[in-house]
Amino acid sequence: MADFLSPSMEVASALASGQPIVALESSVWVQGLAWPDNWETAQQVEQAVRDEGAIPAVIWIDEGLIHFGLSAGALENLCKEPRGAKLNVADLPGALATRSAGATTVSASLRAAEMLGLKVFATGGVGGVHRGWSEHPDFSADLLEMARTPLLTVCAGVKCVLDVEATLEALETLAIPVYRYQTDTFPEFFSAGSRTYGIRMDTLEELCRAYQLGRQILGRGCLVVQEPPTSISPKVLHKWLHKGLASVPKGGKEVTPFLLQWLAKSSSGQTVEVNKGLLVSNARLAAQIAVAMKNG
Secondary structure, eight states: OOTTEEEOHHHHHHHHHTOOEEEEOSHIIIIISOTTHHHHHHHHHHHHHHHTTOEEEEEEEETTEEEEOOOHHHHHHHHHSOOSEEEOGGGHHHHHHTTOOEEEOHHHHHHHHHHHTOOEEEOSOBOOBOTTTTTSOOBOHHHHHHHHSOOEEEESBBOTTSOHHHHHHHHHHTTOOEEEESOSSBOBSSSOOSBOOSEEEOSHHHHHHHHHHHHHHTSSOEEEEOOOSSOOOHHHHHHHHHHHHTTOOSSSTTHHHHHHHHHHHHTTTHHHHHHHHHHHHHHHHHHHHHHHHHHO
16 A cells, blocks of 8 residues: 555555445535535535445545545534645645645545545536637546546536536547436436436446446446436526626636536525535445445
8 A cells, every 4th residue: 555545544444344435525525515514414424324334435635645534523623624725636746745735526536546445436526528618628637537547436417517518528538437327317416417328227236237347348437427316407507507607717626616606606505405415315325336346
């Protein structure tokens, strides 16, 4: 194990005994949801993983180490007093070398989890191709990392603030297997979506088998998407989003957070409640898959 990988005692014990583990990002708690929603949801996410028989492993960078699994006190402090930068996979070497604090995005979490030998990762929604990409190329590192790492990622599709059509094209171009779990449509984070991209699967056994075959045939993992527990009409979302797009920053890491905050304000908090619900739901499904992998 690399000397900069630092699993907690609980995560290290689970690794040694072969107990299922679910990797979780930290950016959603530091740069995503605000206090106290972040702390309340973080507890619910971890509890959902434990309820299904797996161990949660929040990934966090600090003091030249990649930490896997935070104590309740450490996670609460991080939610209450957020610190550190938002790190994608390219930021990891610099953050470790300078011993800087940082919260991991999807891409950074996937790379870190792979180095520790984890198989399942849960998040809210993955990044993709941003709107206006033809004039200002902006492609999330999440896509390339999903195409490279052998992890199974569970999410509620891609965020509706992105160019969803272009993102689906990118998923196809990168040959990232996409499986729709018990849904006929590809979700768009706050809504069930209307597109039918990917292959529908209805059982955990099918997902596990497809994941194993993907690693054997493609040398990579897959993307498992499911609908959010509650959904907002796409027409309503696009109406709210239209005004926000007029004042959005031109590219960079702040585009998605800006638009998500705009939607939260425009919806009087409805999107925040949907986000909280889908985070818990995705973590629960990820834990079920992790347990099924071990038992299979």
